[in-house]
Each structure stands twice: as structure tokens, then as C-alpha cells.
Amino acid sequence: MSSSSDEEELLLLYAVIESRQKEKRIWLDVPVKYRRSIIGINGETVRKLCSTFKVQIVIPPKEEYENTIKITGPQQNLEQVVKEIKTLMENFDNKQALEIQVF
Numbered sequence: 001m002s003s004s005s006d007e008e009e010l011l012l013l014y015a016v017i018e019s020r021q022k023e024k025r026i027w028l029d030v031p032v033k034y035r036r037s038i039i040g041i042n043g044e045t046v047r048k049l050c051s052t053f054k055v056q057i058v059i060p061p062k063e064e065y066e067n068t069i070k071i072t073g074p075q076q077n078l079e080q081v082v083k084e085i086k087t088l089m090e091n092f093d094n095k096q097a098l099e100i101q102v103f
Contacts, residue, residue, distance in 0.1 A: 025072045028082060030089070032065055037092040038085060045088070053081040 030038065039046050039059060046057055055073030060066040071078055 022074060023072055024075045024078055025070065026078055026082070027068045027070055028085065029067050030069050030085065031067050034089045034092055035059060035062065037088050049081055049084060053077045053084070055081050
């Protein structure tokens with residue numbers, strides 16, 4: 001390997017390390033009843049959240065009755081995605097209330 005190639009690899013490694021150091025991780029309590037709203041059809045909603053806010057979201061498998069999801073990303077983005085997830089949960093509750101009133 002050439003010296004410039006080694007330097008490029010080292011710079012890339014430093015960039016990855018620096019970006020990881022800037023990332024934060026939070027655990028958000030999300031009751032199981034909201035999972036489908038957050039995941040969306042074929043995972044569309046959670047993929048959109050991850051893409052839009054540049055975060056990683058880990059939702060426990062449906063077999064587990066764990067209410068905690070893990071979100072990793074830049075601090076500012078975490079705050080924004082949490083607001084969006086809370087909005088999704090509120091919308092779910094509002095939709096449920098409307099469906100109950102219809103009957």
C-alpha cells in the first residue's frame with residue numbers, strides 16, 4: 001500500500017470515530033400498542049424516520065413485550081425524532097378515539 005492510501009484510510013477512520021463520538025443514544029418508552037404505527041406498513045414509517053432524522057431506531061421484536069426502543073444519532077436529531085414519535089402515538093390515540101365514537 002502506498003503512503004497516501006494509508007493516510008486516506010487513517011483519515012477515514014478518524015472521521016468515523018469522530019462521528020461516533022458525536023452520536024448519542026436514548027431509550028424511549030413506547031408501549032407495544034404503538035409499535036405498528038411507528039413501524040408502518042412494511043417498515044415504511046420507521047425507515048422514513050431513520051432517513052429523515054439520520055438516526056438508527058431499534059424496536060424489539062413483536063414477541064417481546066418490551067416497551068423500550070433504542071434510538072441512536074446526533075443529539076439534535078434525537079430530540080426531533082422523539083417529538084415525531086410522540087406525535088405518531090398521539091395520532092394513534094386520536095384515531096382510536098374516533099373509531100370508538102363511530103360505534
